[in-house]
Amino acid sequence: MNENLMDKVVSLCKRRGFIFHSSEIYGGLSNTWDYGPYGVELKNNLKRSWWKSVVYERDDVFGMDAAILMHPKVWEASGHVDNFFDLKSDCKSCKKRFKAADLKETKKCPECGGELTEARAFNLMFKTHQGAVEDAANAIYLRPETAQGMFVNFQNILDSKHPKLPFGLAQIGKAFRNEITPGNFTFRTREFEQMEIEYFVRPEEADKKLEEWIEARFNWYLNLGVRKDNLRRRPHGKDELAHYAKACTDIEYNFPFSTKGGSASGGGWSELEGIANRTDFDLRQHSQASGKDLQYFDNVTKEKFYPYIIEPSGGVDRSVLALLVDAYNEEKVKDDLRVVLKLHKDLAPVKVAVLPLLRNRPEIVELAKKLTRDLKKKMVTVYDDTGAIGKLYRRQDEVGTLYCVTVDVQSLEDKQATVRHRDTMQQERVSIDNLKNYLEEKLT
Ligand code: GAP
Numbered sequence: 001m002n003e004n005l006m007d008k009v010v011s012l013c014k015r016r017g018f019i020f021h022s023s024e025i026y027g028g029l030s031n032t033w034d035y036g037p038y039g040v041e042l043k044n045n046l047k048r049s050w051w052k053s054v055v056y057e058r059d060d061v062f063g064m065d066a067a068i069l070m071h072p073k074v075w076e077a078s079g080h081v082d083n084f085f086d087l088k089s090d091c092k093s094c095k096k097r098f099k100a101a102d103l104k105e106t107k108k109c110p111e112c113g114g115e116l117t118e119a120r121a122f123n124l125m126f127k128t129h130q131g132a133v134e135d136a137a138n139a140i141y142l143r144p145e146t147a148q149g150m151f152v153n154f155q156n157i158l159d160s161k162h163p164k165l166p167f168g169l170a171q172i173g174k175a176f177r178n179e180i181t182p183g184n185f186t187f188r189t190r191e192f193e194q195m196e197i198e199y200f201v202r203p204e205e206a207d208k209k210l211e212e213w214i215e216a217r218f219n220w221y222l223n224l225g226v227r228k229d230n231l232r233r234r235p236h237g238k239d240e241l242a243h244y245a246k247a248c249t250d251i252e253y254n255f256p257f258s259t260k261g262g263s264a265s266g267g268g269w270s271e272l273e274g275i276a277n278r279t280d281f282d283l284r285q286h287s288q289a290s291g292k293d294l295q296y297f298d299n300v301t302k303e304k305f306y307p308y309i310i311e312p313s314g315g316v317d318r319s320v321l322a323l324l325v326d327a328y329n330e331e332k333v334k335d336d337l338r339v340v341l342k343l344h345k346d347l348a349p350v351k352v353a354v355l356p357l358l359r360n361r362p363e364i365v366e367l368a369k370k371l372t373r374d375l376k377k378k379m380v381t382v383y384d385d386t387g388a389i390g391k392l393y394r395r396q397d398e399v400g401t402l403y404c405v406t407v408d409v410q411s412l413e414d415k416q417a418t419v420r421h422r423d424t425m426q427q428e429r430v431s432i433d434n435l436k437n438y439l440e441e442k443l444t
Contacts, residue, residue, distance in 0.1 A: 005256040009324050010185055012339065016399050018042065018324070019186065031182035031189050033317075038399050041349030041380065043193075043320055046224075047172050049346050050195045050314075053220055054170050061168040061197060062161060066149025068174060069130070074148050075141050077289035078282065080125060083243040084144060087119040088180045099180050124177045126190075142176035147311060149173075150198040151282045154294050165296060165307055166209060168199035172316065184257050186317040187270070193316035198278075200296070200307040206277050207247075209310045214249050214275050217312045221251065221272070221319075225344040226326050230254040232269065241276075248276035251314075253322040272322055273314030280306035323347060327400065333425075341400030342423055345443055350401040351379040352439060355392045357408040359385040368407040371417070371432065375405075378436055379443060397422060403439060 013019040017036035021028040035043055055063045075081050087100035093114025100119040109116055126142040129135075143149065150169040157169060172195045182188045201209045214233060221231055236248040250271040257268060283306045287294040295304045323343065331338045345351075352375055356368040368383065375381040382401075384392050389406065396404050406418040416429040419438070430438050 033186050038349040045347045061170050064169050064171045077285040079243050085121045085123045086180050088122045089116040089119050126176045144177050146171045146173045146194050146196045166201040168197050170197045186321050196313045199310040203308045206308040210277050213312050244278045244281040245276040246279050248274050250274050275312045278309040278311050340397040343400040348400045348402050352381040352403045353396045353401045354383050354405045356385050
């Protein structure tokens with residue numbers, strides 16, 4: 001484990017505008033984070049890649065965007081009111097709070113050795129009130145998972161799209177959990193974003209489809225360039241399964257910090273995404289609670305039944321963190337240390353930076369700015385003339401910019417610019433007329 005690496009990534013995130021502490025000028029709200037200019041680009045690129053792979057590149061999954069607020073009965077039927085809680089103990093001396101699961105056999109406070117309170121159940125859902133009156137009748141929850149928005153729309157999808165099994169729904173959105181032990185930067189927070197698929201299948205096909213989704217999702221992370229050594233699949237033990245699941249396999253990443261309680265196996269390995277077989281639990285529960293028949297009718301076999309649901313459920317923030325850690329590289333270049341984020345080309349927040357070699361030469365600046373305007377129409381491009389070229393390169397390396405295009409005196413004559421490649425630092429001269437095509441080809 002390399003806790004030092006984590007400090008470096010957290011520091012880079014703040015220094016270069018990826019992730020800031022929320023409400024920092026007021027001392028910060030604990031374990032809450034804001035994404036800055038580069039962070040939001042990285043996050044959006046990640047979400048776009050997910051959507052492309054699970055919606056656009058398939059013909060059996062449809063997108064959705066359900067509301068965060070839902071009828072309170074949803075959470076009774078889903079089992080979250082009765083089952084979605086953690087057991088917690090407080091230290092009577094230092095007042096620290098612990099998840100009972102993390103304490104295992106320990107009877108004393110792991111921080112100060114003080115006496116612990118009895119473990120008490122603590123529901124993880126955020127409760128609030130809808131409308132002007134704050135009474136029990138108006139109580140409402142912030143959703144702890146996006147999944148339920150897809151289950152309660154099952155009939156709407158059948159009526160509007162008439163899909164045949166197997167088919168799925170995909171959604172990206174915020175979820176909220178009043179976690180007892182948030183921490184490790186954006187790894188466990190109370191407000192976070194999920195990318196979830198609810199894939200409806202015939203019950204007898206569920207085991208096979210579960211395996212297929214585990215493979216598909218594992219490969220998605222690999223295709224985004226995550227190092228193979230840092231990824232693994234881990235099937236859940238029976239005692240770990242959520243109240244709705246029959247089986248579940250986590251895709252885990254080897255984070256550079258101890259994820260006490262984050263994974264049964266401990267160490268840095270912890271969950272990026274869970275792929276579960278939720279059986280017909282949710283559709284049955286909602287049928288019963290709403291009085292609406294949510295069974296599927298098979299036109300060919302004339303059978304009516306509740307489909308099983310295979311659910312690949314990943315975290316946006318956790319994936320962004322894993323990608324940042326994975327992409328962080330330090331390289332010795334002569335007497336200098338080059339920090340470079342080797343992010344996949346689809347994920348890099350900035351694709352091209354245009355840098356004039358001499359900022360006091362108006363013709364060079366003008367040409368560089370014109371080039372920037374042209375490239376901006378096709379790819380995320382920035383212009384920077386605020387330092388010497390070496391410094392500008394380092395700055396772009398730190399945020400993972402793929403190509404730096406330098407305009408110099410010679411460019412005015414031969415109409416060529418120097419393209420520097422992030423990962424190899426190799427440079428080549430490319431005709432300015434052909435630059436857009438050249439870069440587009442590299443990026444696709
Ligand atoms: N619908 C199933 C479900 O919500 P989960 O394993 O509780 O399953 C899915 O959550 C994913 O959401 C996790 O794999 C993780 O990436 C992310 N996630 C869950 N709780 C989180 C938290 N407190 N902070 C950040 N991400 C979280």
